[in-house]
Amino acid sequence: MLAAERRDHLLDLLAREGKIVAKDVAAELGISEDSVRRDLRDLASEGLCQRVYGGALPVSPAVANYRARQSVAPDGKRKVAAVAAGLVRPGGALILDGGTTALAVVHALPRDLPCTVITHSPTIAAALIDHASAEIYLLGGRIFKHSAVACGAAAVEAAQNVSADLCFLGVTGVHPDAGLTTGDAEEAAMKRALAARAADTYVLASSEKIGTASRFRVLPWEEISGLITDADPRDPVIEKLAGQGVEVLKAR
Template sequence: MLAAERRNHLLRLLATQGKVLAKDVAAELGISEDSVRRDLRELAAEGLCQRVYGGALPASPATADYAARQTVAPDGKRRVASVAAGLVPAGGAVILDGGTTALAVARALPRDLSCTVITHSPTIAAALLDHPAADLFLLGGRVFKHSAVACGAAAVEAAQNVSADLCLLGVTGVHPEAGLTTGDAEEAAMKRALAARAADTYILASSEKIGTASRFRVLPWGKITGLITDASPDDAVLARLAGDGVAVLTAR
């Protein structure tokens, strides 16, 4: 089998099975595991898969910079945001993560909803400046320009001094085995710090993130209250997550 044919075969496996195990592919094709791993390295270098121990998972398409991500799945993000905004209690406090889906949540909050919004995203804070009933608390730190959020030690320390009823958290990858992931280690640490300060944490994930993975794990499934997504309830990944006890809120 030619190298191009092997690559296409690997991509088909990622699309249909949600993962590739190097030893299984090597046995199936009668080639060495080293050949499979070399193919996976090349695919990963092109952003077409996320390598993990023993093989690879589908790569998340949500790792582009902030400006580019604003054009990805805007309708799905609005549907997710509508459900998420409905979870914010009147008079309560919500920790709102950064990112384009969280920005859609900020825009979806009813203008007459009295609440406190805690965020490490200057973009989110700016979007709520004309929200008359929302008190805003902006957590500071080094600004990670890729996602327009504050990260690093100062931001994590600031997060440890707040508390909220609800945390609405964005990720770039949602996979049954890899868990909830994102593409930057410091951003992952900040997300964990935010989630730790809320009574309930819901993950915001439009359909293109379902079944994909990024390099750094944010949280295991047992640390969240539920997942909000516009992916079809018949999606195999969602069915598996529901079977594992993950609460899935469908945004349709």
């Protein structure tokens, strides 16, 4: 099989199976695992897969910069945001992650809802200005421009001094095996720090993130209260997560 044919085969396998196991492909095609790994490195360098130990997973489409992500799956994000906003109770305290889905949550919150919102996103804080009954606490630190959020040691330390009823967390990848992932190590650490300060943490994930993975793990499944997604409940990934005991809140 020519290199171009192997490439097409790997991409087709990734689309059909949702993962590539290098040793299985090597056995199937009668080639060495080194050849498969070399092909996967080439695909990963083009942004077509996320390499993991032993093979590869679908790459998340949510790795683009903040401005570009605003046009990705806006309807799905609105559906997810509506369900999330419904969990916020009057007088409650909410830790709200940055990102485009979190911004949709702000738009879904009633403007007269009395609540406290803690965020490390200047974008989220600014969007809440017109919510007259909302108290806004902005956590500072080095701004990670890709997601328009504060990260780093100062931001993590600030997060350790707050607490809330709920945390709404954004991720770029949701996969039964790889877990909840994002593309930057410091951003992943910040998300863990935020989640640790809330009684309940829900992950916001529109359907394009389901079954994909990024480089850095954020949290294991047992440390979240649930996943809010507009993905089809019959999606094999969603069915597998539900079978593993993950509470899935359907945003339809």
